[in-house]
Amino acid sequence: MEAYAVIETGGKQYRVQKNDVVSVELLDDAEAGQTIELGRVLALNDGSGLKIGIPLVADAKVTAEVIEEYRAKKVVAFKKKRRKGYHRKVGHRQNLLRVKIASIA
Numbered sequence: 001m002e003a004y005a006v007i008e009t010g011g012k013q014y015r016v017q018k019n020d021v022v023s024v025e026l027l028d029d030a031e032a033g034q035t036i037e038l039g040r041v042l043a044l045n046d047g048s049g050l051k052i053g054i055p056l057v058a059d060a061k062v063t064a065e066v067i068e069e070y071r072a073k074k075v076v077a078f079k080k081k082r083r084k085g086y087h088r089k090v091g092h093r094q095n096l097l098r099v100k101i102a103s104i105a
Helices: none
Strands: 004-009 012-017 021-025 036-037 040-045 050-052 062-071 075-081 086-090 095-104
Touching: 012 095, 050 075
Parallel strands: none
Antiparallel strands: 004 012, 004 040, 021 095, 036 062, 040 050, 062 095, 075 086
């Protein structure tokens, strides 16, 4: 079994392995081609067993290479109250970062 980790970044948790490509919330200091250290490592399985952090695993690091910065598909929130003439339409596109997991240590 290949090593994997559970990381938290952008308020979401991801289970990642080496060479996985993951879309995460945009990080301010990240640019395409750059290597970054991702979030907080909550759990780590290095083949010998599962280590669960309380709340973080000590000395665990997940590094990733930034592939691109992009925007997700538009999400439309439409509210309506029937027979009242009330309707609101609001759109939102989230800025995301596509990263490839380089190593889990």
